Amino acid sequence: MSALNFATRGALAAVNHLLARADWARERLAPHAGRCARLRAEPVELLFAIDSDGYLIDSDADQEPGVTLSLPLSALPGLVGGDANKAMNAVRIEGNAELADTLGFVFRNLRWDAEEDLSRVFGDIVAHRMVQGAGSLRQMHERAWAGLTGNLAEYLAEEQQALVTHGALAALGDELRALRDDLARLDKRVGRLAAPGRHA
Template identity: 50%
Template sequence: MLSSVFLSATNHLLSQSGWARQRLQPHAGRTARLALAPLGEIDFCIAADGQFAEWAGEGEPEVTLRFALAELPQLLANGLGSAMRHVRIEGNAEFAEALGFVFRHLRWDAEEDLSRLFGDIAAHRIVGSGRKVLDEGKRSMERAGGSLAEYLTEEASVLTPRAFLVPFTQQLIALRDDLARLEKRVTKLERKH
């Protein structure tokens, strides 16, 4: 189930992105595994047309992409490009670089899909409205986060304000250095006696 959803969704994105298929075509026949902790693994290979195909072969794949589902909220909020920073890629360097590049830059053209259902003008307006809603949602979350941080530092005194951390850090560094000098003096005195 998970494998077919992943392959269908990714191939839909690849069908909208000719550059991505061209980048993957030289790697036709190569195998990869997407390890989604804790859900499981999806094995796939690159087809001759540059799209993904199911792979159920024996042995280990040439490339493994490890992604923790705990990073899924970041994927939904910031897109695939930012989530790819948290993916650990192992295996054949050339193939891994091609897969990583494609995943980092692959984007869904929602307007293209919606235009088939509602027409070009309506699709353009729907996507524009969706972007405005998402942008406003992000701004609201940033404001709420700032307000929460202010409350926790100023009123509830649960967190230490940043203004206190800088001098404290400097004092801590000075104390560490003083302690290191004192240890050296004690060691010198012990050698003399």
């Protein structure tokens, strides 16, 4: 089995794990049984079909996909485990609109209940604390990143003056508008002075 085929089977198994707990998603997918789709996040490409129970199965490479969903590789983890709405906003769709709409809806709303899966291995209390800890760690990471980007922007704008602040840009706009108005008034005066019949 090639590494690519192994990765495809792993990705399908992960999505099918989520689908197993989401009857609503399988019910939406089942009417599209037999249809093939391609998920492309260069250099990763996942070709799959939908079975009669609404699960995703490996598709033959020679089968023509009814729809192709293309997105940046960085958005791929967000489809299943993160911010699916943000990931789906980056998707470019080619092909059957009905199938694309169904897949988009399922991927946008399919959620992983990490606490449920962890509780089977570690128990309810430990799983709950692990998920809380991971959430706190993610929030800490987001705050640190926001602080870093804010500090960098402030440094570049204030200390290095490599960026223009909103206030400075607004002030420059006001000055340019005033200069334009002054120039228009001066042009009118020159026009009146240069008018025929007018002597200096």
